[in-house]
Amino acid sequence: MTTVNEFSIEVATVNGSGSQTANNVLLRAIFQMGMPVSGKNFFPSNISGMPTWFQIRVSRKGYAARKPEIDLMVCLNPETAEQDLAKLPPGALCIYDEPLNLGGRRSDITAFGVPFQALVAASCPEMKYQRLVKNMVYVGVLVRLLGIEPEEAGRALGRLIKGKAEAMNRAAMDAGYQWALANLPDQGKLLVQRLPVEQERLLIDGNTACALGALFAGVTVVGWYPITPSTGVIESLTEYAHPYRTDPTTGASTIAILQMEDELASAGVVVGAGWAGARAMTATSGPGLSLMTEFIGLAYYAECPGVFVDVQRVGPSTGLPTRSSQSDIKLCAKASHGDTLHINLYPATMEECFRFTYDAFDLAERFQTPVFLVSDLDLGMQNWITSPFAYPEGKLDRGKVLDEAALKEVQAWGRYKDVDGDGIPYRTLPGTPGGKGAYLTRGSGHNAQAAYTENPAEFAEGILRLKRKILGAAPHLPLPIQVDNGAKRGVLAFGSSDPAVQEAMDILREAHQMPLNYMRVRALPFAEAVGDFLRSMEVVYVVEQNRDGQMAALLMEFFPQEAPRLRSVLHFDSTPITAQTIVDQILSQEM
Amino acid sequence: MSTSPTPTNQLGLTRQDYTGGKSTLCVGCGHEGITLQIIQAAFELGLESHQVAKLSGIGCSSKTPAYFLKNAWGFNSVHGRAAAVCTGVALANRSLKNLLVSGDGDSMSIGLNHFTHLIRRNVPVVYIIEDNGVYALTKGQFSATADQGSALRWGQVNELQPLDPCTLAMELGCGFVARSFSGNPKQLNTLLKAAFAHPGTAVLDVISPCVTWNNHESSTRSYQSAKNREIPLHELGFIPAFHTPQVDIPAGEAQEVAFPDGSRITFRTLHDDYDPSKLTEAWRLVHESRDRGELLTGLLYYQPGKPTIHEVMKTAPTPLTQLPQSALKPGPEALQEIMDELK
Ligand SMILES: Cc1ncc(C[n+]2csc(CCOP(=O)(O)OP(=O)(O)O)c2C)c(N)n1
Numbered sequence: 007m008t009t010v011n012e013f014s015i016e017v018a019t020v021n022g023s024g025s026q027t028a029n030n031v032l033l034r035a036i037f038q039m040g041m042p043v044s045g046k047n048f049f050p051s052n053i054s055g056m057p058t059w060f061q062i063r064v065s066r067k068g069y070a071a072r073k074p075e076i077d078l079m080v081c082l083n084p085e086t087a088e089q090d091l092a093k094l095p096p097g098a099l100c101i102y103d104e105p106l107n108l109g110g111r112r113s114d115i116t117a118f119g120v121p122f123q124a125l126v127a128a129s130c131p132e133m134k135y136q137r138l139v140k141n142m143v144y145v146g147v148l149v150r151l152l153g154i155e156p157e158e159a160g161r162a163l164g165r166l167i168k169g170k171a172e173a174m175n176r177a178a179m180d181a182g183y184q185w186a187l188a189n190l191p192d193q194g195k196l197l198v199q200r201l202p203v204e205q206e207r208l209l210i211d212g213n214t215a216c217a218l219g220a221l222f223a224g225v226t227v228v229g230w231y232p233i234t235p236s237t238g239v240i241e242s243l244t245e246y247a248h249p250y251r252t253d254p255t256t257g258a259s260t261i262a263i264l265q266m267e268d269e270l271a272s273a274g275v276v277v278g279a280g281w282a283g284a285r286a287m288t289a290t291s292g293p294g295l296s297l298m299t300e301f302i303g304l305a306y307y308a309e310c311p312g313v314f315v316d317v318q319r320v321g322p323s324t325g326l327p328t329r330s331s332q333s334d335i336k337l338c339a340k341a342s343h344g345d346t347l348h349i350n351l352y353p354a355t356m357e358e359c360f361r362f363t364y365d366a367f368d369l370a371e372r373f374q375t376p377v378f379l380v381s382d383l384d385l386g387m388q389n390w391i392t393s394p395f396a397y398p399e400g401k402l403d404r405g406k407v408l409d410e411a412a413l414k415e416v417q418a419w420g421r422y423k424d425v426d427g428d429g430i431p432y433r434t435l436p437g438t439p440g441g442k443g444a445y446l447t448r449g450s451g452h453n454a455q456a457a458y459t460e461n462p463a464e465f466a467e468g469i470l471r472l473k474r475k476i477l478g479a480a481p482h483l484p485l486p487i488q489v490d491n492g493a494k495r496g497v498l499a500f501g502s503s504d505p506a507v508q509e510a511m512d513i514l515r516e517a518h519q520m521p522l523n524y525m526r527v528r529a530l531p532f533a534e535a536v537g538d539f540l541r542s543m544e545v546v547y548v549v550e551q552n553r554d555g556q557m558a559a560l561l562m563e564f565f566p567q568e569a570p571r572l573r574s575v576l577h578f579d580s581t582p583i584t585a586q587t588i589v590d591q592i593l594s595q596e597m
Numbered sequence: 598m599s600t601s602p603t604p605t606n607q608l609g610l611t612r613q614d615y616t617g618g619k620s621t622l623c624v625g626c627g628h629e630g631i632t633l634q635i636i637q638a639a640f641e642l643g644l645e646s647h648q649v650a651k652l653s654g655i656g657c658s659s660k661t662p663a664y665f666l667k668n669a670w671g672f673n674s675v676h677g678r679a680a681a682v683c684t685g686v687a688l689a690n691r692s693l694k695n696l697l698v699s700g701d702g703d704s705m706s707i708g709l710n711h712f713t714h715l716i717r718r719n720v721p722v723v724y725i726i727e728d729n730g731v732y733a734l735t736k737g738q739f740s741a742t743a744d745q746g747s748a749l750r751w752g753q754v755n756e757l758q759p760l761d762p763c764t765l766a767m768e769l770g771c772g773f774v775a776r777s778f779s780g781n782p783k784q785l786n787t788l789l790k791a792a793f794a795h796p797g798t799a800v801l802d803v804i805s806p807c808v809t810w811n812n813h814e815s816s817t818r819s820y821q822s823a824k825n826r827e828i829p830l831h832e833l834g835f836i837p838a839f840h841t842p843q844v845d846i847p848a849g850e851a852q853e854v855a856f857p858d859g860s861r862i863t864f865r866t867l868h869d870d871y872d873p874s875k876l877t878e879a880w881r882l883v884h885e886s887r888d889r890g891e892l893l894t895g896l897l898y899y900q901p902g903k904p905t906i907h908e909v910m911k912t913a914p915t916p917l918t919q920l921p922q923s924a925l926k927p928g929p930e931a932l933q934e935i936m937d938e939l940k
């Protein structure tokens with residue numbers, strides 16, 4: 007059993023009970039002690055009263071993937087207590103609500119009953135708040151049990167809870183702490199010990215990082231419709247827009263965030279605003295993206311810029327709305343009827359959630375097309391440690407737009423004329439004075455002058471140019487990250503699988519003498535380097551969190567000759583992928 | 598041969614300057630009459646074409662933005678959802694005058710959701726429904742505005758109750774609701790000019806016969822049927838903000854309502870006790886007359902002053918598309934501040 011600074015905690019409660027705040031206080035306290043720590047919330051699609059689990063992984067080595075073996079369980083939910091207890095490995099610790107009577111149920115673990123109700127009653131005289139602060143009692147107990155510095159726990163609490171609730175929560179946490187001090191033996195198994203912090207670090211979730219990327223990219227129009235797990239992107243943007251995008255004297259806003267009637271309309275707003283020259287975006291998840299596809303196809307073909315953030319959840323249909331997956335890869339790549347290919351960015355870290363969202367606006371305007379930020383619930387809604395974001399220097403790239411002066415110079419302007427040979431035409435914006443540059447945008451057949459056409463050659467020319475344009479974007483997108491371990495076999499992954507892949511590679515090298523090279527893909531269309539990597543390897547394991555190997559299918563489409571080298575490592579049970587899953591699937595395919 | 602000089606408007610432009618490409622609609626199509634009046638109204642108002650955004654969905658009606666105001670930008674978007682595109686355009690650039698042309702199929706079925714929410718938000722737009730009671734472009738199926746009992750050319754009778762875009766718009770709080778008939782150019786012209794002066798959403802349901810699919814005897818959307826049943830509510834006049842002497846104001850006792858831009862609409866009531874400023878009464882009268890098989894036309898409801906989406910959202914007065922980078926991209930100190938809060 008792992009000990010100092012290398013273990014996992016799981017808290018089993020019911021949702022709507024305030025446990026989320028308690029868990030974040032715990033996470034933040036450990037973070038403040040310099041520890042690499044990650045938290046994963048497994049919550050139901052429901053407001054109150056359903057089972058929810060929170061996992062905290064403390065890892066000196068910095069592993070942030072889900073770890074299914076739990077070293078310490080906090081059992082507060084009578085409904086799941088049996089099952090929670092049963093999944094503990096021998097030697098584990100357990101804290102349980104005394105009335106659950108879990109002591110002595112398993113001789114191979116150590117379990118402590120805590121009189122939560124009595125402690126909360128003593129520390130919080132107001133009955134109606136007791137239910138909400140009860141969770142803070144276990145934070146106090148764990149602070150003592152794990153050797154977390156009480157000052158850090160107190161500071162974390164102060165950061166997360168304000169106002170009247172702060173004192174009540176503090177009292178509950180202290181009650182837990184004092185009780186544990188008096189009643190629990192010292193345990194030497196699981197301890198948090200302060201680590202020196204070499205770099206500045208902060209805690210953030212991917213949705214907030216994404217919202218910040220949009221904020222600094224100067225987003226001006228947002229049409230959206232609430233859907234878990236993407237809602238946080240817009241909520242967070244709304245919050246930051248207030249101080250940073252409001253004129254302090256007039257109260258006027260330089261950003262318009264409008265909650266629409268549905269996702270069809272949200273996409274319509276993005277397309278209309280993008281067409282008119284705004285930096286427009288929306289954020290959604292699978293079901294919403296499905297509704298947006300007609301407009302996305304129009305935007306691709308009529309060449310309107312727009313940023314679409316997809317925070318993936320589990321499908322099909324509404325699937326498991328509060329669980330994570332990477333199963334919209336195909337949808338984001340090809341959203342629309344007809345032939346399409348979209349620019350997709352696959353962030354794997356908080357810095358990338360920030361920077362790629364920022365870049366998405368430049369790319370959308372540069373290439374006059376919808377750009378997708380392909381995030382997921384695991385990235386978007388969980389808290390991650392990151393270095394502070396670097397300020398995105400430089401000018402916003404507004405792309406090839408002809409203003410009044412430029413139009414005066416141009417002899418024969420055509421909206422869809424490929425003047426520069428890169429497939430990217432010049433556009434004009436409604437409202438440009440001077441009597442030049444007006445045109446009618448249409449989704450139906452159009453020629454280089456934007457005039458209606460049913461001429462086969464003109465139509466074919468148009469969609470071939472679009473293909474050239476999008477493929478030509480590849481070198482301007484975030485290039486893949488490569489790790490060369492001198493191996494003949496490799497792993498290819500993207501997005502939130504990255505932490506599990508890195509851990510799996512360590513396990514394979516250390517325990518199975520199987521070093522692997524690694525390529526983390528960060529964008530579609532793929533860079534040349536992706537093809538080079540595939541060609542240079544005997545076998546490439548493509549790791550992804552979906553059933554059908556959607557990324558592998560895209561790789562085969564782009565690099566058909568390398569198809570025989572590709573082997574899929576797939577995880578799709580709605581939980582975030584683990585290192586062990588990857589190790590097991592690779593080893594079984596090596597036999 | 599002596600030629601009188603071509604008339605020009607206050608911008609020095611001719612009517613020709615407001616025309617568009619060659620129409621591909623059927624000869625005699627009601628939509629053409631509306632196109633003509635859009636051109637005429639824009640000319641008379643002296644609109645700056647580049648400041649107009651022409652938006653449409655899909656249908657014969659939605660094709661028409663190609664046939665007027667060639668110097669305006671236009672977007673022939675997707676079926677039923679031009680209202681959403683228009684909302685995006687309005688948010689992006691509030692200085693544009695939005696002109697949305699839709700069909701009864703486009704707005705009352707597939708796009709009904711967007712139509713209602715556009716009105717609810719009071720997005721500035723002149724919203725024209727070219728209402729022929731059928732899905733013409735897909736070859737003549739009934740639309741949701743088809744009257745109960747009206748028959749298709751091949752005999753099929755509509756048994757369902759129609760949706761009325763006007764009473765619906767009134768119910769939704771629309772501040773400018775009008776009905777007209779493409780065969781009544783004078784009234785349509787006046788209503789269009791007034792609609793352009795309205796600061797929020799102005800809805801015009803224009804009966805626009807489809808000569809190919811819905812102009813037969815058993816149809817209630819034929820030219821003949823509309824002519825027989827039309828009852829204009831009032832004689833209308835419109836006095837633009839830049840008052841010119843040749844405006845014709847109806848004789849007799851005329852009422853007058855001013856728009857925020859200084860222009861005025863005048864009306865002399867032809868219909869006893871119809872007051873377009875009284876919502877419930879107006880709503881009742883429109884319903885009752887429809888039940889009698891009449892077609893009331895004119896300004897059905899007018900209520901200025903409801904805040905537009907820009908007032909509600911406090912959008913910056915400068916169009917968002919014209920803001921410089923300095924107004925859009927917060928500086929490094931802002932990021933530093935945010936990062937510090939998260940440490
Ligand atoms: C999503 C979608 N569904 C169906 C169609 C086919 N379609 C094209 S026009 C139209 C009906 C148009 O009717 P209306 O808006 O009344 O216009 P009209 O042709 O009568 O002027 C339909 C159903 C389409 N273009 N898009």
Ligand code: SF4
Nearest residue numbers: 623626657733807808
């Ligand atoms: S089919 Fe009907 S609506 Fe379409 S152009 Fe012909 S007459 Fe007009």
Ligand SMILES: [Mg+2]
Nearest residue numbers: 700701702731
């Ligand atoms: Mg129609």
